Every structure is written in C-alpha cells, then in structure tokens.
Amino acid sequence: AQTVTQSQPEMSVQEAETVTLSCTYDTSENNYYLFWYKQPPSRQMILVIRQEAYKQQNATENRFSVNFQKAAKSFSLKISDSQLGDTAMYFCAFMTAHGSSNTGKLIFGQGTTLQVKP
Amino acid sequence: DGGITQSPKYLFRKEGQNVTLSCEQNLNHDAMYWYRQDPGQGLRLIYYSQIVNDFQKGDIAEGYSVSREKKESFPLTVTSAQKNPTAFYLCASSGRGQEILQPQHFGDGTRLSIL
Numbered sequence: 001a002q003t004v005t006q007s008q009p010e011m012s013v014q015e016a017e018t019v020t021l022s023c024t025y026d027t028s029e030n031n032y033y034l035f036w037y038k039q040p041p042s043r044q045m046i047l048v049i050r051q052e053a054y055k056q057q058n059a060t061e062n063r064f065s066v067n068f069q070k071a072a073k074s075f076s077l078k079i080s081d082s083q084l085g086d087t088a089m090y091f092c093a094f095m096t097a098h099g100s101s102n103t104g105k106l107i108f109g110q111g112t113t114l115q116v117k118p
Numbered sequence: 119d120g121g122i123t124q125s126p127k128y129l130f131r132k133e134g135q136n137v138t139l140s141c142e143q144n145l146n147h148d149a150m151y152w153y154r155q156d157p158g159q160g161l162r163l164i165y166y167s168q169i170v171n172d173f174q175k176g177d178i179a180e181g182y183s184v185s186r187e188k189k190e191s192f193p194l195t196v197t198s199a200q201k202n203p204t205a206f207y208l209c210a211s212s213g214r215g216q217e218i219l220q221p222q223h224f225g226d227g228t229r230l231s232i233l
Binding site: 004006009035042043044045047050091093103104105106107108109110111 | 149151153158159160161162163166168174176206208210212221222224226227
C-alpha cells in the first residue's frame with residue numbers, strides 16, 4: 001500500500017522569504033502522479049502544483065516549485081517570495097497511474113500548517 | 119460557472135440518526151469522491167464512483183453509504199453505525215479515462231458534529 005508522509009506539522013516563514021515543505025512517499029509503482037494542495041482557512045482545497053513521475057524536470061508554477069527525487073521518493077515544495085495569502089495547510093498527495101484501470105484515488109499526507117508572518 | 123456544491127455547510131447529528139450530505143457537480147465529470155478530514159490528519163477516502171450506478175469502498179467506508187443514480191449527484195449517508203462521525207467532509211470530482219489523472223476539483227465541504 002502507498003503511504004505519504006509529511007514530517008513537519010507546522011512551519012513559519014517571514015513574508016518575502018523562501019520556505020520548503022517536505023514530503024516523502026512509499027510505493028512500489030513506477031507510474032504515478034504527485035500533487036501539492038493548499039487549504040486556506042476557508043477550508044477549500046486548491047491545487048498548487050502537479051508532477052508526473054515519468055518527467056525528470058521539476059514542475060514550477062510561478063512562485064511554487066518542487067524538488068522531485070524519484071529514487072529517494074521525495075517530493076518537496078518550495079515557496080519563494082512568501083506572501084501573507086500563502087498562509088494555509090499544505091497537503092502532499094499521491095495517485096497511481098494504471099492506464100485504463102486508473103481509479104483516480106488520492107492518498108494524502110497529514111498536512112503541514114504554514115504561517116507567513118508580516 | 120462550473121463547480122461542486124456541497125450542502126449543508128454545517129450539520130448536526132443526534133445519536134442513532136442517519137444523516138445525508140449532498141454533493142452536486144456541473145462539471146460533466148464522471149468520477150466523484152468523498153473524503154473525510156480529521157484534525158491533524160490528511161484526507162481519507164470514504165467512497166468513490168467512476169460511473170453512474172457504480173461505486174467502490176475507499177479506505178474508511180464502514181458506517182457510511184452512498185448512491186450514484188445521476189451523473190451530477192453523489193450523496194453520502196452517515197449512518198448510526200459510524201460511532202465517531204464528527205469531521206469535515208469533502209466531495210471531489212474528476213474526468214474519466216486519462217482525465218481521471220487530472221487534479222480533482224473539490225467542494226467547500228460540510229462540517230458534521232454530534233449533538
């Protein structure tokens with residue numbers, strides 16, 4: 001069974017600084033997708049970034065980028081130029097890709113609460 | 119605008135009572151999911167459905183039931199057999215086939231508490 005671990009329950013960063021959130025996962029699958037979701041105080045789940053395991057290039061979305069280390073099964077999220085609106089809970093998630101039998105099931109980590117301080 | 123609507127936003131359950139959480143989507147998505155979120159834990163999958171009239175148990179299905187009679191709707195019933203129902207419940211949807219690998223869209227959630 002796949003598992004996702006986020007070892008940092010809480011983190012804080014000063015506005016405009018850079019912060020990295022950690023995520024490790026365990027799987028015997030070779031084809032899969034990894035996601036970072038953001039959940040602000042409004043509780044809505046918002047996609048931050050997605051990474052396909054078959055792509056070696058790390059995904060980036062504006063101030064958000066990942067460091068994907070497939071051999072180490074590590075998928076960290078870097079937030080540059082942190083803004084007050086980045087304050088939220090961040091979840092790492094895993095999805096296997098089985099071709100025609102894909103289920104779309106997401107496995108989530110426990111989450112990291114990020115506080116951006118002014 | 120397309121999206122997922124969950125209702126009610128807050129729900130209270132009495133002992134021995136079944137309650138139903140509503141989830142409606144107008145994204146024309148085939149797949150729908152129910153997750154439970156407890157404090158300090160990530161989301162856990164309760165049930166999912168990839169097509170109308172078909173659904174499968176997730177990791178924590180005991181004490182819950184679902185139906186999928188229409189493509190747009192995937193209601194979740196929390197039965198009296200679920201002894202610890204207090205949690206935040208999130209509904210999500212995605213496409214089918216290769217589209218199922220796309221990021222899921224989430225509703226705004228329902229907070230369920232015991233009276």
